[in-house]
Amino acid sequence: MTDTSIDNHAYENEAQFGDYFALLKPRVMSLVVFTAFVGLLAAPVPVHPFIGFVSILFIAIGGGASGALNMWWDADIDAVMKRTRNRPIPAGRVSGDTALAIGVALAAFGVIFLGLASNWVAAGLLAFTIFFYVVIYSIWLKRWTPQNIVIGGAAGAFPPMIGWAVATGGIAPESILMFTLIFMWTPPHFWALALFMRSDYDDAGVPMLTVTHGRRATRNHILGYTILLAALAIGTGFTSVGGPVYLSVAVVLNALFLKGAVDIWRRDEDMSEADNFAAERKFFKLSLLYLFAHFGAILIEAGLSRFGLGGWA
Amino acid sequence: MSFGQQHEIHKRRFGRNLGVGLVLVAVIAIVFGLTVVKVTRGDYEAPRSEVQN
Known part of the structure; x- marks a missing residue:
């Protein structure tokens, strides 16, 4: 064995730039960026384009920091689950300490710079979001209660409120409605995933509803939350962030989503096993379209309102 | 092994170094841009009442 081969062996598993980027959970970040952007544009106060751009970037960095801190804390769980075992920490490419350092540094950077770029209400909301996701959800609730997804979902629901706060410097009923839309959407989305994973x-050993209360109860919960979500999503259409475009999208998608939830509710495990959870997988995919389409419609309404066409006015 | 030869590790690390370098350049560009926007908008000017006092 030569010196070179010893070196190669030692550095074979060394982290690449992409591994550090993967710590920030880019797919979750895309949702954060999109919903924060919609919140920012839906607000009735115009924002300087550069301030708006960097604010969204700092919100994304804060969201990414939460992802890194979540991966640091949950490395033991991630190593067991098929879906997550190739993440940088369980795969041995990045150490837990490095992820912790990156998470803390990026969290501080994102919050401070968001405060400097826009205002301290938005920065405070971002700081609270990171705290909520890491401490309340990851450290406290996730391993303790089957309501983990319900309460923890709040962390993912804050970005449009932060975007709104960047523009207005405050909180409003409309920004709370956008928060509630994501908050109510999260449980059926994740419970459908839990049914087929x-x-x-x-x-x-994560106490998901499927594990603690059984799969029948999970199906019932999906239907219950979907009914409440549909009422909320359609009701939002009559507020100042809604309008004819939003309402049309909401009516169609909520009808489809409700049908999907009813299908899941009517099935039992034998039926699901027989077609490899086809209805549950379809509902999960639809849930992704559902959220992007609702926020896309709010964005269209905001865009139209610049020309005096959006909303109900 | 001669000093002139590039080791495989260096090649592999190039991507990471380049990524970190680009991130640093982006941070500088953002802070500079933010400063320009804030200063030209007058965000750092003292309120008129303070100036009069």
């Missing part, structure tokens, strides 16, 4: 959460 069946053994993952069991193996990791």
Whole structure:
């Protein structure tokens, strides 16, 4: 064995730039960026384009910091679950300490710079979001209660409120409605995932509703939350962030989403096993379209209002 | 092994170094741009009442 081969072996598993980027959970970040952007544009106060751009960037960095801190704390769970075992920490490419350092540094950077770029209400909301996701959800609730997804979902629901606060410097009923839309959407979205990723959460010992209360109860919960979500989503259409475009999108998508939830509710495990959870997978995919389409419609209404066409006025 | 030869590790690290370098350049550009926007908008000017006092 030569010196070179020893070196190669030692550095074979060294982290690449992409591994550090993966710590920030880019797919979650895309949702954060999009919903924060919609919140910012839906607000009735115009924002300087550069301030708006960097504010969204700092919100994304704050969201990414939460992802890194979540991966640091949940490395043991991630190593067990099929879906997450290739993440940089369980795969051994990035150490837990490095992820912690990156998470803390980016969190401080994102919050301070958001405060300097826009205002301290927005920065305070971002700081609270990071705290909520890391401490309340990851450290406290996730391993303790089957309501983890319900309460923890609040963390993912804050970005449009932060975007709104960047523009207005405050909180308004409209920004709370956008928060509630994501908050109510999160449980059915994740419970559908838990139904077809069946053994993952069991193996990791995460008390998902499927594990603690059974799969029948999970199906009932999906339907219950979807009914409440549909009422809220359609009701939002009559507020100042809604309008004819939003309402049309909401009516169609909520009808489809409700049908999907009813299909899941009517099925039992044998039926789901027979077609490899086709209805549950379809509902999960639809849930992604559902959220992007609702916020896309709010964005269109905001765009139209610049020309005096959006909303109900 | 001669000093002139590039080791495989260096090649592999190039991507990471380049990424970190680009991030640093982006941070500088953002802070500079933010400063320009804030100063030209007059965000750092003292309120008129303070100036009069």
